[in-house]
């Protein structure tokens with residue numbers, strides 16, 4: 001008996017002799033063929049169904065895995081994940097805000113999330129937990145926030161589907177956008193990470209915000225570095241900012257222009273905050289005050305940059321609690337976005353503020369304060385500032401923020417560094433042999 005394949009697809013033409021076939025033979029053949037065809041049809045149906053279910057299973061896995069969450073028992077779309085987001089977004093005061101905080105496991109993001117939650121606002125975080133610096137510090141910040149019932153979604157702001165899903169679950173009134181590739185000098189090592197987060201990520205986020213039915217107001221982190229080679233002091237918001245000294249600064253400046261476009265075309269309410277060298281507990285290990293502390297404690301040398309003619313570099317170091325007050329005041333005073341579903345309905349506010357301390361301190365003076373607090377001497381290597389994006393000094397004029405936000409920094413560098421050192425020693429286990437047990 002010929003095989004089914006052989007009947008339907010004869011291998012040699014000589015085996016088709018239909019013109020010489022008897023009717024009965026034809027009839028039998030027809031019936032056999034028909035029976036075979038229907039079997040084939042059923043097989044085909046079965047295979048199609050199998051393929052379809054395989055493809056849909058695969059796409060479920062693929063789309064799900066993009067959002068797979070940090071806990072083994074939680075992934076996007078699952079009810080537990082959504083429940084955590086809803087619960088974190090719950091408002092517990094009258095006229096409270098519902099804020100999406102990007103970069104919530106970052107230094108400023110952690111502090112702002114906590115401040116908002118403590119006063120009764122709804123807060124949902126998003127963070128990609130990248131390894132630009134020790135991710136275990138970010139995870140510790142997350143654990144601390146979790147103890148205050150703040151949920152951080154693990155994901156990238158470039159993930160448009162994830163953002164859409166978050167907005168579908170929670171109608172955010174505000175976005176506090178702090179996710180960014182930070183660091184001035186690292187931009188020479190990994191330029192594309194700045195484009196990825198500070199340009200592409202920003203645009204993806206703005207696209208989501210502009211198309212939301214109820215557009216949120218956006219407050220976001222620009223940087224004092226946009227003043228670049230500006231020599232007029234103190235730096236005012238109206239000063240020229242067209243001479244950035246690093247790619248980092250250039251991406252932050254680009255962010256100011258990009259947000260302006262979204263404000264203009266779509267009616268998004270925008271507030272850009274130019275932070276001046278923010279420091280404090282739970283800070284960033286890549287920053288000078290943090291890495292100096294680490295090295296001094298370990299007896300390792302530190303490199304202190306100096307400007308031309310051995311002039312000391314200076315920064316308008318700003319304590320985290322002051323920055324947080326500026327961020328919260330910006331959210332509270334942000335006018336509404338006017339558009340909806342991608343359509344502008346009228347003009348919306350576009351604001352930019354300096355958030356600094358207005359009293360620059362030199363880097364060697366910063367080192368002396370640390371030495372005093374750590375009761376240890378630093379091994380200093382004085383080196384001429386390399387051409388790597390650094391600027392010689394920063395100094396903020398904060399009168400605009402003072403007037404419009406009620407912003408008034410109250411912590412000087414000595415007080416702030418004392419608090420930082422206290423946190424550092426406890427967190428890294430220098431005190432009583434205990435680590436990771438600090439509250440803000």
Ligand SMILES: O=C(O)[C@H]1O[C@H](OP(=O)(O)OP(=O)(O)OC[C@H]2O[C@@H](n3ccc(=O)[nH]c3=O)[C@H](O)[C@@H]2O)[C@H](O)[C@@H](O)[C@@H]1O
Pocket residue numbers: 182183184222223224225226275276277278286287288289303304305306313314315363390
């Ligand atoms: O205010 C800002 O716009 C920026 O402030 C900081 O940038 P930076 O002021 O360069 O802060 P640090 O990296 O902590 O450096 C502070 C000072 O210490 C100096 N430094 C840094 C590192 C080092 O090893 N030695 C050293 O002398 C730097 O030249 C600079 O003058 C942040 O890292 C940026 O993300 C932020 O946007």
